Amino acid sequence: MKNIIITGTSRGIGFELAQLFAKNNFQVLALSRNTAPLENLKLKNITAISVDLSTESDLKKVTDFVSKNWKQVDILINNAGKLINKPFENLTSEDFLEVYKVNVFAVAELTRVLTPFLAKGSHVVNISSIGGIQGSVKFPGLAAYSSSKGALLTLTEVLAEEYKEQQISFNALALGAVQTEMLEEAFPGYKASVSAEEMADYIYNFAITGNKFYNGKILQVSSTTP
DSSP states (O other): OOOOEEOSSHHHHHHHHHHHHHHHHOEEEEESOOOOOHTTTTTTTEEEEEEEEOOHHHHHHHHHHIIIIIIIIEEEEEEOOOOHHHHHGGOHHHHHHHHHIIIIIHHHHHHHHHGEEEEEEEEEEEEEGGGGSTTTTTTOOOOOOOOOHHHHHHHHHHHHHHTTTHHHHHHOOOOOOBBHHHHHHHHHHHHSSSSHHHHHHHHHHHHHGGGTTTTTTTEOOSSSSO
């Protein structure tokens, strides 16, 4: 039975992913500030821990759990994300910091503290955005969000190179629009063609098998061009 850690599991893609892995006989450690949605499901293979990923003491809860109960981690999915939609002239340095704390810094720090537990052949999947891809269509109001997702893509490539000798794979999925609560909050009324359940199914399969074929790769998961 493999051990999976997923962040951002209170809603959307992360919520669906946690259930999918648990129902397929994986041990899941689900990290989010709000653990109630998953705890209410009472699935036996899920442990939900309330964590603020930007807080060092909260990250210690994660490493303490892994050290005591698992010893190793097979898959880490950095799914938690923060989006602020605001005209650039109104964005503050605090807004940028808030977004980068979740989308870049927390990913780096959680991954760093978990590297001692990442087993040979393990897979780290970073959930990014098509907006972070150079040459993709960009949207006004997303300067902080899209630039942070671009930084996450570069971080993924660097870590893949740094840990290739340990046979730990790092890949990133740059997602297009998915019908989630975060999308609705950022773009009220916009309807995406892909549901959270459908995207979770794709990410589930990629997390299990993708590291056999890819390392340090950015895969664009979007049906639109460019």
